[in-house]
Amino acid sequence: MNRMTILSTAALVLVGLMAVASPAAAQCFADYKAKRDNPLQLHYGVAEVSPAACGSVTQAAQELRPRLAAEGWELLNVVSVFDEGGLAERQENAGQYYLRF
Numbered sequence: 001m002n003r004m005t006i007l008s009t010a011a012l013v014l015v016g017l018m019a020v021a022s023p024a025a026a027q028c029f030a031d032y033k034a035k036r037d038n039p040l041q042l043h044y045g046v047a048e049v050s051p052a053a054c055g056s057v058t059q060a061a062q063e064l065r066p067r068l069a070a071e072g073w074e075l076l077n078v079v080s081v082f083d084e085g086g087l088a089e090r091q092e093n094a095g096q097y098y099l100r101f
Helices: 003-021 051-055 057-069 084-096
Strands: 028-036 041-049 075-084
Touching: 003 041, 028 051, 028 057, 028 084, 041 057, 041 075, 051 057, 051 075, 057 075, 075 084
Parallel strands: none
Antiparallel strands: 028 041, 028 075
């Protein structure tokens, strides 16, 4: 084997090992506020969002808005986006809307 073939093979093996060793995409969540009219109802909830939507509250809102609308809710705002470490502290406040949407 020549030197270039050895280097190319080593690079491929390294890339393959990195792909296998890399952690799975972390879960991402958003907490939000929503409303429904006639009669007025408000709720605070927590929902899982895609890792792509975890970059900002704007991206999370774009993902959550249609999910909530399908059930007759209007998204008022996304409070924050966070990883699984923030779930436990929000569960009680979200009540029945914890991971519902």
